[in-house]
Amino acid sequence: MIDAETMLDRIAAAENLGDLEAVRVSALGKAGSITALLKSLGSMDPETRASEGPKIHALREAVTNAIAGRKAVLESAELERKLATERIDLSLPAAEIVTGTVHPVSQVMDELAEIFADLGFSVAEGPEIETQWYNFSALNMGESHPARAMMDTFYLQPRTPDEEPRVLRTHTSPVQIRTMETSTPPLRIIAPGRVYRSDGDATHPPMFHQVEGLVIDKGITLGHLKWTLETFLKAFFERDDIVLRMRPSYFPFTEPSAEVDVGWSMDKGRRVVGGQQGWMEVLGSGMVHPRVIANCGLDPDEWQGFAFGTGVDRLAMLKYGMDDLRAFFDGDIRWLKHYGFRALHAPTLSGGVGA
Numbered sequence: 001m002i003d004a005e006t007m008l009d010r011i012a013a014a015e016n017l018g019d020l021e022a023v024r025v026s027a028l029g030k031a032g033s034i035t036a037l038l039k040s041l042g043s044m045d046p047e048t049r050a051s052e053g054p055k056i057h058a059l060r061e062a063v064t065n066a067i068a069g070r071k072a073v074l075e076s077a078e079l080e081r082k083l084a085t086e087r088i089d090l091s092l093p094a095a096e097i098v099t100g101t102v103h104p105v106s107q108v109m110d111e112l113a114e115i116f117a118d119l120g121f122s123v124a125e126g127p128e129i130e131t132q133w134y135n136f137s138a139l140n141m142g143e144s145h146p147a148r149a150m151m152d153t154f155y156l157q158p159r160t161p162d163e164e165p166r167v168l169r170t171h172t173s174p175v176q177i178r179t180m181e182t183s184t185p186p187l188r189i190i191a192p193g194r195v196y197r198s199d200g201d202a203t204h205p206p207m208f209h210q211v212e213g214l215v216i217d218k219g220i221t222l223g224h225l226k227w228t229l230e231t232f233l234k235a236f237f238e239r240d241d242i243v244l245r246m247r248p249s250y251f252p253f254t255e256p257s258a259e260v261d262v263g264w265s266m267d268k269g270r271r272v273v274g275g276q277q278g279w280m281e282v283l284g285s286g287m288v289h290p291r292v293i294a295n296c297g298l299d300p301d302e303w304q305g306f307a308f309g310t311g312v313d314r315l316a317m318l319k320y321g322m323d324d325l326r327a328f329f330d331g332d333i334r335w336l337k338h339y340g341f342r343a344l345h346a347p348t349l350s351g352g353v354g355a
């Protein structure tokens with residue numbers, strides 16, 4: 001028979017929760033001594049069981065209670081010890097939480113999406129590695145077209161001997177084709193994204209950002225183009241005195257084509273958009289060439305449209321006063337801290353797109 005006194009003494013003597021657990025396992029665990037007693041009840045004759053049963057159950061209860069009691073004592077002692085030894089120094093300065101900023105290019109793309117969404121445009125995308133068909137041919141730039149050389153670019157090694165080399169897209173215009181191919185008009189989209197050209201001077205890095213605009217519908221005219229650009233530039237620069245000048249130009253994929261200039265003026269020694277002291281070129285645009293519409297499987301006698309393209313980086317520079325395009329892509333944290341935007345300051349028309 002187990003010595004109840006010894007067992008209770010061992011419980012009382014347990015110095016920590018680990019020791020106490022060891023006592024519990026030795027008494028009440030699967031192979032514990034009290035467990036064995038409980039099991040032995042089954043093989044006793046009825047009389048012995050009647051006399052031993054209550055004792056064994058009483059022992060189990062006493063041990064269980066003693067363990068619970070000791071456990072509470074040990075736990076509260078542990079808490080007391082922690083309270084006495086651990087301290088939080090509330091006067092210590094909190095660790096700095098470093099938050100990043102939204103790059104001006106991303107910010108301006110968001111502003112564009114916001115402004116054009118209000119005009120019923122959605123955002124379309126295309127790959128940066130393009131086929132020559134989408135980047136050139138479908139846009140009415142045949143294999144020997146001089147405009148291909150003007151947009152000299154990076155060609156990728158073909159993956160198979162008979163594959164035509166693909167290109168890093170030189171403009172966002174291939175998204176026009178992809179959109180016309182996969183959706184049914186009427187269409188209103190903008191397509192912001194990265195483009196590449198094999199330039200590399202101070203004002204022409206080999207990678208920059210453009211935004212394309214495309215409208216395909218019935219009865220679209222140059223008047224719609226001019227109104228859309230004017231409305232967009234007024235909202236973007238948050239000024240009403242935006243004056244536009246359209247100059248005849250040439251792009252293989254628009255006919256007629258127009259270069260769009262915007263009036264500028266001086267404000268605190270800085271050239272800003274708005275007013276009419278001089279002109280600066282901001283956009284290429286035109287009516288989508290019937291051949292381009294036909295290349296996308298649409299009937300050019302039924303559908304017309306306009307397209308435009310402009311530099312996102314340039315728009316950002318004009319609006320936010322950065323003067324060196326190279327700094328955009330240096331990844332200098334100080335520059336980003338200065339010119340970047342707070343992540344939660346999403347542009348809204350009601351709150352101000354450039355808030």
Ligand code: PHE
Pocket residue numbers: 170171172173212251254284285286307308309310
């Ligand atoms: N893709 C032309 C460029 O990169 C710009 C453009 C777009 C012109 C759409 C007309 C229409 O220069």
